[in-house]
Amino acid sequence: MGKKYIVIGASSGIGYAIAEKLLLEGNHVALLARRDKILKSFADRFNQDGKQLALTIKYDSNHFDKSGTVFKRILKEFNQELDGIIYASGIMPKIEPDEFDTEKDLNMMNTNLLGAIAFINPAASYFQEKGSGFIAGISSVAGDRGRRGNPVYNTSKGGLNIYLEALRNRLAVKGVQVVTIKPGFVATEMLKDAQVPDKGFLKPISAENAADIILKNIAKGKEEFYVPARWGLVMMIIRNIPSFIFRKLNI
Numbered sequence: 001m002g003k004k005y006i007v008i009g010a011s012s013g014i015g016y017a018i019a020e021k022l023l024l025e026g027n028h029v030a031l032l033a034r035r036d037k038i039l040k041s042f043a044d045r046f047n048q049d050g051k052q053l054a055l056t057i058k059y060d061s062n063h064f065d066k067s068g069t070v071f072k073r074i075l076k077e078f079n080q081e082l083d084g085i086i087y088a089s090g091i092m093p094k095i096e097p098d099e100f101d102t103e104k105d106l107n108m109m110n111t112n113l114l115g116a117i118a119f120i121n122p123a124a125s126y127f128q129e130k131g132s133g134f135i136a137g138i139s140s141v142a143g144d145r146g147r148r149g150n151p152v153y154n155t156s157k158g159g160l161n162i163y164l165e166a167l168r169n170r171l172a173v174k175g176v177q178v179v180t181i182k183p184g185f186v187a188t189e190m191l192k193d194a195q196v197p198d199k200g201f202l203k204p205i206s207a208e209n210a211a212d213i214i215l216k217n218i219a220k221g222k223e224e225f226y227v228p229a230r231w232g233l234v235m236m237i238i239r240n241i242p243s244f245i246f247r248k249l250n251i
């Protein structure tokens, strides 16, 4: 008998790959994102021969006031049963080195951080009551330090790390697993215009590979991890570079 999950940001990239793996294992998955046509054709692959594994909901993470209602609707469809949620929605618009654009910045904060809080809060309340389940948020290596390239992307992911850590400290005693996922480079739409190494240690991994690592680590009960693990070493070095040196480096 399959389990029941929600993936927010399931229309492409890492969220899509995670949802696909969960569906292929025979689980029920609620697929959320704005591009609902993509979600519908994705779901069609898993809703045939009398099976209805995928539920699709057109959802904009920036519409915070809708999160509670949407969460309740999914619970109703799932007969009040839920085993885990993964918040994968995220944006990283291109920011020029001398650009300070409040509209772009607030949009990033809304999708990457405030939208996560708005959706995870009702889920936290549900899992606290249930005494089991997991809440996973896709953060980033970018949340480990304030870099010059995209200050508010760093801020949104750093804020997400702290929020998830605080939630973990609250909910661990209730039997709920709260997971902070920190990917390095993953070859998705988000990176299509970014300059990333095409070979070597930091070469992007595929979304399918990232999803595999993420789901295996969650199943092992891990609470915070880099994807792939080698980024843990890279970020340990980066976190320990003194500020007066770090500001001179073009990273």
Ligand SMILES: NC(=O)c1ccc[n+]([C@@H]2O[C@H](COP(=O)([O-])OP(=O)(O)OC[C@H]3O[C@@H](n4cnc5c(N)ncnc54)[C@H](OP(=O)(O)O)[C@@H]3O)[C@@H](O)[C@H]2O)c1
Residues within 6 Å of the ligand: 008, 009, 010, 011, 012, 013, 014, 015, 016, 032, 033, 034, 035, 036, 059, 060, 061, 062, 088, 089, 090, 091, 092, 111, 138, 139, 140, 141, 182, 183, 184, 185, 186, 187, 188, 189, 190, 191
């Ligand atoms: N790719 C990387 O190298 C990398 C590295 C570290 C962390 N990450 C993080 O991984 C997560 C997934 O990104 P990805 O690489 O898989 O990129 P992606 O392919 O661009 O996927 C982003 C997902 O977020 C959804 N999304 C964006 N804005 C949304 C909104 N307002 N409401 C609802 N959903 C929204 C998109 O769906 P719709 O557009 O259909 O709404 C899409 O499903 C992000 O949080 C990203 O920051 C990525």
